[in-house]
Amino acid sequence: MAVVPASLSGQDVGSFAYLTIKDRIPQILTKVIDTLHRHKSEFFEKHGEEGVEAEKKAISLLSKLRNELQTDKPIIPLVEKFVDTDIWNQYLEYQQSLLNESDGKSRWFYSPWLFVECYMYRRIHEAIIQSPPIDYFDVFKESKEQNFYESQESVIALCTHLQQLIKTIEDLNENQLKDEFFKLLQISLWGNKCDLSLSGGESSSEKTDVLNSLEDLKPFILLNDMEHLWSLLSNCKKTREKASVTSVYIVLDNSGFELVTDLILANFLLSSELATEVHFYGKTIPWFVSDTTIHDFNWLIEQVKHGNHKWMSKCGADWEEYVEMGKWVYHDHIFWTLPHEYCAMPQVAPDLYAELQKAHLILFKGDLNYRKLTGDRKWEFSVPFHQALNGFHPAPLCTIRTLKAEIQVGLKPGQGEQLMASEPCWWTSGKYGIFQYDGPL
Ligand SMILES: O=P(O)(O)OC[C@H]1O[C@](O)(CO)[C@@H](O)[C@@H]1O
Ligand SMILES: [Mn+2]
Numbered sequence: 330m331a332v333v334p335a336s337l338s339g340q341d342v343g344s345f346a347y348l349t350i351k352d353r354i355p356q357i358l359t360k361v362i363d364t365l366h367r368h369k370s371e372f373f374e375k376h377g378e379e380g381v382e383a384e385k386k387a388i389s390l391l392s393k394l395r396n397e398l399q400t401d402k403p404i405i406p407l408v409e410k411f412v413d414t415d416i417w418n419q420y421l422e423y424q425q426s427l428l429n430e431s432d433g434k435s436r437w438f439y440s441p442w443l444f445v446e447c448y449m450y451r452r453i454h455e456a457i458i459q460s461p462p463i464d465y466f467d468v469f470k471e472s473k474e475q476n477f478y479e480s481q482e483s484v485i486a487l488c489t490h491l492q493q494l495i496k497t498i499e500d501l502n503e504n505q506l507k508d509e510f511f512k513l514l515q516i517s518l519w520g521n522k523c524d525l526s527l528s529g530g531e532s533s534s535e536k537t538d539v540l541n542s543l544e545d546l547k548p549f550i551l552l553n554d555m556e557h558l559w560s561l562l563s564n565c566k567k568t569r570e571k572a573s574v575t576s577v578y579i580v581l582d583n584s585g586f587e588l589v590t591d592l593i594l595a596n597f598l599l600s601s602e603l604a605t606e607v608h609f610y611g612k613t614i615p616w617f618v619s620d621t622t623i624h625d626f627n628w629l630i631e632q633v634k635h636g637n638h639k640w641m642s643k644c645g646a647d648w649e650e651y652v653e654m655g656k657w658v659y660h661d662h663i664f665w666t667l668p669h670e671y672c673a674m675p676q677v678a679p680d681l682y683a684e685l686q687k688a689h690l691i692l693f694k695g696d697l698n699y700r701k702l703t704g705d706r707k708w709e710f711s712v713p714f715h716q717a718l719n720g721f722h723p724a725p726l727c728t729i730r731t732l733k734a735e736i737q738v739g740l741k742p743g744q745g746e747q748l749m750a751s752e753p754c755w756w757t758s759g760k761y762g763i764f765q766y767d768g769p770l
Contacts (some may be wrong), residue, residue, distance in 0.1 A: 333719060334707040336441035337700075337735060345735045345757045346442035350398070354449055357618060358395045361453060361468045362388055368466070376462045383460040390456035394449070403434035404448060409459050413663045416677070417451060420444075420668055443705035446617075447668035454614045467615045473625055476585030477632060483539055484589050485638045487516065490540055491593050492640040495600045503563070506601055510562075511555050513594045514729070515543050518550070518762045520590030521582060521695050521731045539590075546762075551732075552739060554766035558690065558727055561768070562603040565689055569605075577604040578688040578724075580665070581611050582695030584625035589633070591694060592648055599656055606656050608688070613661045617697055626659055660684075670704040672719040685723035690768075693726060696733040703736055710745025712738045714765050725768025731759045739765055 339350040365388050372380030397405070406418045424435045424444055437445050458464045477484075494509055501509065516539050565575040577598055579591055591609075598604040611621040630652070634645025651657035664678035674682045685691060693702060703717040715722075717738040735756055737745060748755040755761055 331716075331719060333704060334709075336443065337705050337707060338440065338442050339438035339445070347438070350437055350442065350445060354446065355395055355399055358391060358398070358449070358453070362391050362395075364468050364471065365391075365466075372463055379462055383463040387456050387460040387463065390459060391453065394452050394456065398437050398449070401436050401438050403436055404440065404445065407451065407455055409455050411455075411458060413451075413667060416663075416667060417448075441705065443670070443700055444668045447666070450616050451614075451666065451668075467622070467624065469615045469618050470624075473584045473619055474628070476583075476619065477589075477629060480586035480589070481636075483586060484633070485636070485641050486538060486540055487589060487593050488633070488636075488638070488641040488644040491596060492643055494597070498600055507559050507563070510559060510597065510601065510603065512540075512543060513590075513597050514555055514558065514764065515546070515550075516540070517587075517590040517594045517694070518729050518731065518764065519543075519546060520587035521729065521762070522759045549761045550763065551737075551744075551761050552763040552765050554727060554764045557766040557768070557770060558764070560770075561690055561725060562598075565604075566602055574605045575603070575689050576606045576608060576687065578608045578610065578685065578691045580691065580693045580698055581609055581621045581626075582698065583619040584621040584629060585619060587619075587694070588621055588625065588629055592630075592633075593644075595657065596644065596647065596651075599651065604689070606658065607651075608658045608660060610665060611659060611661050612666050613663055614666050616666050620697075623659060623661060669701075670719070671701050672704065672721040674721065674723075682723055688724040691724050691726040693728045694730070696730050699728050699730045700734055700736060702728060703738060705734070705736060708736065708738045710737055710740040711742050714739040715767050718767060722767065725766070727764055727766045729762075729764055731762045732756045733759050737763075 337344070337346045339347045341347055365384050369381060369384055372384050374380075376383070396402075404421060404424070406421055407414045421435065424440055425433060428435065428439075435444075453468065457466055457468065491513075498506070519539055519542075562575065562577070569575055577595075579595060581588065581591060595607040595609070598607055609626065611623055611626055613622070615622065630645055630648045632645070634642055634649055636642050636645060648657070652659070662678060662681045664674060664681050667677065669677050674685075693699070702721065703714075704719060706717075708717050732755070737756055
């Protein structure tokens with residue numbers, strides 16, 4: 330087996346991982362507890378005293394979790410039976426087996442960051458499902474919805490742009506079509522700035538005019554493989570036989586504004602015939618604050634459809650139709666909310682790996698996907714992306730991510746070191762972005 334570097338971890342005092350575990354995660358937990366408190370009367374109205382008792386139970390489980398984390402207690406197995414409980418508990422055992430510490434117990438600050446951060450969100454879910462009748466409650470729903478509402482102006486601008494573009498799409502020459510494709514790819518990239526986990530759950534909506542900012546943002550694209558995406562898809566379009574398909578898979582990240590940018594891109598892929606179908610992968614449980622679940626996906630399309638603007642509602646109606654016609658297909662799979670790096674997918678979720686192998690292109694949105702693609706490890710900056718994927722090559726793939734974790738591969742020699750010297754937070758602030766492709770050229 331190939332030798333891989335160590336995992337990022339809270340052990341490295343002062344690192345972004347350390348600060349996330351020390352500050353950001355407890356802050357998110359506190360927000361979750363507050364949210365439950367604020368919904369007390371709603372739970373009472375819906376379920377009477379039982380609802381209030383359930384709210385108390387969930388809060389006490391979450392307070393216990395916060396205490397375990399803040400006092401660096403051992404990571405304990407999950408107790409509530411759910412579809413993935415056994416896989417999680419096996420993974421916990423596996424993590425313990427890697428330790429050679431005196432008591433051999435995984436701890437928050439001493440375990441891989443990717444593992445403990447995922448575990449925290451899974452424990453939040455456990456607290457909720459252990460508390461019926463409020464076991465359906467998405468503690469992050471409100472903030473996801475707020476992010477969407479606060480981005481209204483940008484959403485309208487994007488929908489209007491798309492609808493104008495579609496009107497004349499058949500008259501565009503190759504170069505014009507390519508330019509439009511690149512524009513929408515960049516919008517989807519910068520849409521990833523709007524996640525709510527980096528901001529500790531605080532509002533992080535899109536208030537600037539993204540469309541008119543693209544030129545100014547170009548210098549912040551550190552790796553730009555957009556040309557490869559164009560060659561691949563335009564080739565598929567040219568060589569495709571009648572009635573055959575080109576399918577693009579989008580492994581979604583955040584709901585709210587980012588999801589709008591992804592759906593705009595997906596709409597363009599169909600309208601331009603660069604793809605004939607788009608498959609979306611979302612999360613089965615509320616995840617990293619703002620990640621998209623099936624409820625968020627449906628909710629957002631419904632909101633866009635009922636938006637108070639002609640082109641916005643046209644987009645929403647079209648999107649609903651794509652779903653009905655099967656041109657857009659939403660999938661979820663428990664693997665996306667497990668702590669495993671993606672190179673483990675063939676063993677842990679062979680069915681999902683086999684599904685992904687059918688794609689002509691897979692787009693992985695966001696920072697967490699990048700961490701899982703590269704194993705969240707301390708790779709040298711200049712290590713090729715293909716190598717960091719560590720055997721995960723289901724189909725041609727591209728990561729579209731703004732940098733929010735101390736990991737980046739595939740840079741030119743010296744590039745990472747130079748950025749480090751001039752701007753220490755370059756890889757955690759979300760200011761920079763990448764399109765990084767792996768596949769046949
Ligand atoms: O929504 P995204 O782009 O995956 O970002 C989530 C990110 O939030 C953080 O976990 C911060 O807690 C990042 O380090 C993480 O990768
Ligand atoms: Mn996210």
